[in-house]
Amino acid sequence: MGTRWTQGIILDFEKQNFPRDTNAKTISWNKLHETPNFTSAVAYLKEIFKEYFLHGAKNDGDFILNTKPLESMDNLRLLQLSNVKLEGNFKHIPAELRWLQWKKCPLKNLPSDFCPRGLTVLDLSESKIERVWGRRWWHWYSNKVAENLMVLSVGNCCSISSLPVSIEGLASIVELQLDGTSITHLPDQIGALKSLDKLEMRNCKFLTSLPESIGNLLTLTTLIIVNAAITELPESIGTLENLIMLRLNKCDQLRRLPASIGRLKSLHHLLMEGTAVTELPENFGMLSSLMILKMAKKKPYHDMPQNAENIVLPSSFSRLSFLKEFDARGWKICGKIPDDFEKLSSLEILNLGHNDFCSLPSSLRGLSILNKLFLPHCKKLKVLPPLPSSLVVVALRNVRSLSMPGSEIPDWFTQEVVCFRERKNRVIEGAIICGVVSVDHQIPDDLRDELPVIPAVEAKILRLGKPICNTAVLLSGVPKTHEDQVYLYRYPDCHPLVSYLKDGDKIQVAMFDPPIVKGVDVKKCGIHLVFENDDDYVGDEESLDASQQSVSEKLTKFVRPSEEDTRHQVETEMQEGEATELQPFKLRNSFIIFFIVLPSFLLLLSWLVFIFVV
Template sequence: MIDLSVGGCNFLKQVPSSIGGLNSLLRLQLDRTPFETLPEEISHLHFIQELKLMNCESLKFLPKSFGAMDTLRSLYLEGSSIEELPESFGKLENLVLLRMSKCKMLRRLPNSFGDLKSLHDLHMQETLVSDLPESFGNLSNLMVLKMLKKPLFRSSESGVPSTSKEPRFVAVPDTFSNLLSLEKLDARSWGISGKIPDVLEKLSSVKIVNLGNNYFHSLPSSLEGLSNLRELLLYDCRELKCLPPLPWKLEQLSLANCFSLESISDLSKLEILHELNLTNCEKVNDIPGLEKLAALRRLYMSGCNSSCSLAVKKRLSKAPLKMLRNLSLPGNRIPDWFSQGPVTFAAQPNKELRGVILAVVVALNHETEDDYQLPDVMEVQAQILKLDLALYTHTLHLSGVPRTSNDQLHICRYPASHPMVKMFKDGYMIQVIKLEPPIRQGVELKMHGIHLVYEGDDDFTGEEILLTETQLSVSQKLANFFSSFEETEASSVGESTVA
């Protein structure tokens, strides 16, 4: 016998000791069964490669001899009631994958844990483990480490998680610097506080770092040396005050809900950055180097202050605006050359439709009792109509929920490859609507506009200083629109509220 699956056997109260006699067993599945212990004889499975014990809610301990299963390559403990792992656990020298997320009774890892020299993937989300053993840095082949904890979001003004009265602060262990093969790190809500030391600088292989919902106030200057880092996610790090220089290969940077953030280093070297999220960074006054980000596709700044909004609008030139697909920032008007809609598509001879640009002004009434938990505003949609029949409905990607009730301007640009653009036929109409009934009460669609981009409308690459208004490219007209915002106008946006 190679495989044995008895998952979901609700009456299996005990695994028989005779299971150790199945010498040829390679894969054993015992998911969702009510047994409380495993027999010591399970260690006699000398060829076992995969063991699944997911959602075994009565299982609290593994046998002391568990480490003798040294051929084991994949172990699934997710959702079990395991309280601790035996000291022999480190003898699983061939273990490559260990999944023990939502083992909500697991408080510690054994000192031998660092002996798992073959371990590549470790998933331990939502456990009670808070301190890692000193041997943890010996996991020389570890590539993926996911150890996020709840809550993922903090909603209270004090910054203390609503599900935890006394958050336990922890420090980043020094042994982290030895994880030279680590590529993905997810340590959200781990209670990391103070200043993160330079232990990260040696993680030369790391590509994705998610430290959201933590309590540290600064990042090491050595962060710039992480040459392979592609994604840096610091969502809801409310004590973070400044952002040091970043590695030039970074593609995604999230600083949403970093309420204390005051300064950002020059971003001009981040030539391939395609997403920047600064939602609710209320103390940031400027984004130096923004005008150099030629690859930027998504820029989210809802809930930022009026000074920063004005500074960013001045930096938005023709080149980045042509590449941007999603842009959000404080604002209470849309370009006057946009149509209010619905807009009917008319096929033009020898001129293909190259894109659609939608602009909306949205405000949230935070005085309503409804507590908005979603990361995006989901109430605004675009529809493609044939006569009165809706053929296609698309929810606009309005990422970032502002803490303020002030007006927020969103511009969504869809290229020719988008399904909404590809399905246009002569006589079809497009309109912008508010979802009814809304997911959240108090979302107000104050203004909207539609502009169809045809071949030749946005293809001019040179300077456009001498061109007339009707000759300007779409991206240049957008740049002129943003540069037309004045300081007095930005201030009035910051002071306005929803009635």
Template sequence: MIESINYGKLKAIEAIVMCDKQYDVDEYEEKVGLSANAFKSMKNLRLLDITGKFTSCEPTCLPGDLRWLCWRHYPFSSLPVAQMSKLVGLEVVRGAIKQFWKGQKIMPNLKFVKLQQLDRLTTFPDVSRAPNIERLILSGCTNLVEVHESLGSHKRLVKLDMIGCERLKYLPSRIEMESLKVLRLTKCSSLERFPDVSTRMGFPEIRDLITRQQLQIYHSLRQIENKDFPKNLRAFCSLENLDLSGNKFVRLPASISHLFRLRCLKLNECQRLQILHALPSRIQVLEANNCCSLENIEDLSEEYEWLYDISLINCQKLLKEEENERYIDKMLQQSLIKRCAVVNRQLRMAIPGNKIPRWFKEVQTGYKIALMIPPKCNTQIIGFAICGFFPGEWQEKHYHPCITTTFKKDGKSIHQKEVDCTNGSATAENGNTWISYRTFSSFRPFQCEDLSGGTLVISLALKSGAKAVRSAARLMYKEDVERIKKN
């Protein structure tokens, strides 16, 4: 216990770890007995992991040999790190800090910095003399306005996380982070400009690691127009996920087509977006919900063989042009579902309009549809397609269609409920059509069942309680996809 150690013996301490506060703040000085200059005597302290008001007032200094400093709920406005050249890790989570240091501080061993949920922090300091930082977390610093220009040239920075820095306006004008693999700027809604990116940032070392440590940029940049978007994204050639929702694009920036590994593109709430062409060739997931000006798309069913998740909710202007309507009709054709069935892949689509394709043999009014499964056909069934029309409004942004399936046979019932991943909200006079293909292998309770001669009852509804007014379903058999396999 620290209260049992006198100041003459403090020099022998190498580590202090206090996971929880043992006393109220007002009792610290009396019971723990550490003054502001207590650390001055701790010459051998290597680890300091504490919480709250550990000293009676702001410490005058911290030990120069300290390797790791973690101070949660730091109660003072500044932290004396001037002489801490051996520091490897710095963690300050929540607290009253307003600034860390002015000018340059020589910290050659610093690799990990976590400054999280510091509501009074407005700037991040000069780190030009701390060139070995590998991970920097500034998430939840809601009043942070800018970071120092020196951060942009950190060659060894692997991860930069600034999620929830709501007032952040200025990043370094140029980034040359040759080791960067993760950049997170979600909810940085005040960011005025995305930095220029060095052409040397090719990331060749992560191309073979993409499955276990993919590069991600989640910048929910607001108010970005086509003229402000980076002209060259080749530096992010390994990018797999990109969220540009809420921006002022009129058409998709041409540089996005350079992202050859991009799998998921989100353009929700881009209310000025009119034209959606030239997507990355290997795109798999496309969300462009509530793009109320969108009036021109290309043939998504033919041009992009990997695309299996399409969501265009509330894009009603697409139905005004005959060519666009023809493309939407092609997406509803059975051939797209067969293509997914060949590779045992599921399909999800949400599109404007009220059409239910003719190839669905079972169509009925209401939100439930029953499929009678013929006897002795269990091995031939590979999945089923579902379609539902939802009129009027989907009143919340993140309501997902829910599929409830019940298999009935010989008086026994098996239930399974699944929330589909189609995203977005819709407000439309004619409503929206949702269509999906599901493999039987994705419904685990059915895998061990003999489906022959049973009945599969499927219902479609939203979490709000709104139900499909028309629904359809169809079983898919191996023979349905044999022709595609041969081709």
């Protein structure tokens, strides 16, 4: 079969019935002669050696390759097979074979006479393999294959339920791929793999624990455990000083991270989406190299433990100065977020959707390169601080009420009385009220200072000129300054202000007359009605016309810093920078005057006095 100079063979057969054609060899030769390429060459080789593939086949869907023709291929380095059965003595496989990929191997174990000592890559994915070598794993020692093996993949070999203690014989192993196996644990001897760089265990649904010896894998850079049944990580994981990637997605039984995780100084990526972890260790901020942190909860986000409302970020979190992306969707983070977020100076993407905090830190504006801020379904969020000018995307879908500095309301709000008209096949789903309010704190009012809201605006439904529904718009958060504040409040379809509406009704939004509290001035107010499909668009809306954009997208553009604000912020920063640069300049001038010019002048004066006196 073939020639001794053959270096690689790739045979990938899908199990199906092929008609046998006696002229196939001639046809494939003519095609190779007309269009010499890799595909036509493989087709010709198949026809030449068909007798080896089909000899002894039980039916037309089986492909059998005899190992005898491989014996003469002294230079064979690559052998890739799929849906092929090897027959014959496995000693015929060249000893210097480097790469063997045998997907969907029908054997339960490789025979003990399989001994290509130069083998560095062995891929048996999607096979029926139960044991890699013989009935006893110690055959690895006897045939010396294990000594040079660098990559071993038994992905989706669901018949493998355990790894042998003799796995320590894989002295040169760099990558071990165990995806989709039925293993329940790793043997303690796994810690003896001193060269292991990558360990992958996706969809090992029966894996319940990791041994403490995993901390001995000092060369490990990637540890992937996805959709496993582990409940905790061993404390020894903190000794993996070279670990760069730790992925724990969909490990929904994992409830805590060990305190030692803060010692992973090289960790760049921590992906733990869909776990049951509800708090981060206090020393979490010691992950000085962390760049990507994704820990979103499994959907639906409202399925959280009863104590979820107590979740807060550790005080050390702001030390993650290299963090670029932070995703904490559904963590039910409550209360106030620490006000030193500006220390996360490398942050570019921040996703805090589906959380229960009521405000964002004012230091958020200090994140000078933040370009994406996601806050959907943060229903308790009341106050939005000034945002950084670098923002390109701000997502606020289903935020009920919000306040922020500003003196204008969106131009798509109606400031006059609105006449409601029913729309064909489009029911009304909500109403958004916006107002610009300022508070004069020089005018005393005990009630205003005690209330957490400002009862300054009233919305009415008028039917035939008579009010049938009155609603006080409770503007959350009393501003501490005299500056104008913009308030947004969204009413759902179940609220009387929406559910009572009938065709022809009028909606009036205005300041209470007389006012309930003193010192409050409502400068502008308006309303926008939300109908079915007005807020259902999914995708990038940047290229759409303003009339086609969803309500959420319009609100996003409204709260995003305007070009004028951006220009003002940049000018302010430049002036501050110039002032900072000017200060050393003034100090240098003072130094020159007091320590160079003045002594020189005094020396000259003394010389003149000496000349004239003498």
